Amino acid sequence: MPLNLSVKLGPLELATPLLTASGCAGYGVELERYQDLSCFGGIIGKSISREPRLGNPYPRTAETPAGMLNAIGLQNEGYEKFVQGTLNKMRAFNTKTIVNVVGHDFEEYVWLVERFDSEAGIAALELNLSCPNVKGGMKFATDVGECERLVAACRAKTRLPLIAKLSPNVTSIAEIAKAAERGGADILSAINTYVGMSVDWRSKKARLGNITGGMSGPAIKPLALRNVYDVRRASKLPIMAIGGISNADDVLEFMVVGANAAQIGTILFVEPDAGAKILHDLKGKLIDAGVSSPAELMGTLQGPERTNVVA
Numbered sequence: 001m002p003l004n005l006s007v008k009l010g011p012l013e014l015a016t017p018l019l020t021a022s023g024c025a026g027y028g029v030e031l032e033r034y035q036d037l038s039c040f041g042g043i044i045g046k047s048i049s050r051e052p053r054l055g056n057p058y059p060r061t062a063e064t065p066a067g068m069l070n071a072i073g074l075q076n077e078g079y080e081k082f083v084q085g086t087l088n089k090m091r092a093f094n095t096k097t098i099v100n101v102v103g104h105d106f107e108e109y110v111w112l113v114e115r116f117d118s119e120a121g122i123a124a125l126e127l128n129l130s131c132p133n134v135k136g137g138m139k140f141a142t143d144v145g146e147c148e149r150l151v152a153a154c155r156a157k158t159r160l161p162l163i164a165k166l167s168p169n170v171t172s173i174a175e176i177a178k179a180a181e182r183g184g185a186d187i188l189s190a191i192n193t194y195v196g197m198s199v200d201w202r203s204k205k206a207r208l209g210n211i212t213g214g215m216s217g218p219a220i221k222p223l224a225l226r227n228v229y230d231v232r233r234a235s236k237l238p239i240m241a242i243g244g245i246s247n248a249d250d251v252l253e254f255m256v257v258g259a260n261a262a263q264i265g266t267i268l269f270v271e272p273d274a275g276a277k278i279l280h281d282l283k284g285k286l287i288d289a290g291v292s293s294p295a296e297l298m299g300t301l302q303g304p305e306r307t308n309v310v311a
């Protein structure tokens with residue numbers, strides 16, 4: 001059987017199961033010199049808001065063992081400038097364009113989704129429900145009722161595939177996943193960053209201007225795996241896994257616990273050509289394992305059902 005790397009996530013078909021994670025590769029432009037962007041099934045750009053945002057005070061990133069903290073604060077050029085310039089560049093890539101949207105409030109999300117629905121060349125919209133680095137930015141990701149209400153309102157404004165991006169900073173990601181599904185999301189993406197901090201004890205100062213920030217990278221991979229596993233057991237929706245994915249084995253591990261595709265983020269800061277490398281290795285590993293399509297691996301985790309939530 002020849003290898004077929006394409007994946008179908010409900011209404012969204014991707015030529016490969018790899019995507020860029022929002023905020024980790026700008027809008028794809030800088031990545032082009034490192035690899036043919038067709039290695040990605042889709043490019044997901046940094047979150048776009050209605051108005052331009054300047055973001056948080058510096059410093060905005062801090063390195064940690066096996067990962068990084070960031071508190072960019074959703075700096076972006078805003079809807080108007082994005083559709084007039086950057087979106088055209090994204091549309092010209094040899095891969096699908098996925099726009100990630102974020103709002104200060106309910107109305108801003110709905111406004112953005114309605115506008116993007118009428119733009120040509122967008123394959124899907126991802127709702128950044130969680131923004132741990134922005135004041136008041138968490139309620140849609142942490143409150144079951146608010147999440148369902150927002151996803152339903154966005155659903156009513158678009159026919160584009162709608163991806164709800166979940167936060168791990170919750171008591172039960174399964175409950176939020178179910179709320180997003182009830183609201184009408186087509187796909188779930190999990191996870192966004194974990195809230196963390198880093199301190200220099202000599203200067204007695206936090207290393208981030210915002211004090212706290214979002215933790216990402218290999219350090220969060222086991223945590224992300226557990227979240228994706230929980231989301232898979234709670235919902236039948238297709239899942240894009242995110243969190244510390246740095247090589248082909250990581251992608252395959254997430255598929256075994258139930259993911260249909262994988263977004264790569266922090267690894268791109270270390271290896272900007274990670275997309276091409278991971279895809280190349282993924283092909284080899286699937287062929288060696290006698291697997292003809294990534295979908296064959298989805299949710300194949302063996303062993304007893306987990307009974308307790310706490311380890």
Ligand SMILES: Cc1cc2nc3c(=O)[nH]c(=O)nc-3n(C[C@H](O)[C@H](O)[C@H](O)COP(=O)(O)O)c2cc1C
Binds near residue numbers: 128165217
């Ligand atoms: C510098 C940076 C900026 C980010 N900006 C966004 C963003 O604008 N919108 C969003 O939904 N997620 C954003 N994220 C979260 C990533 O998309 C991803 O969910 C997270 O980093 C975990 O994946 P990783 O460990 O592969 O980086 C950002 C992450 C980083 C490191």
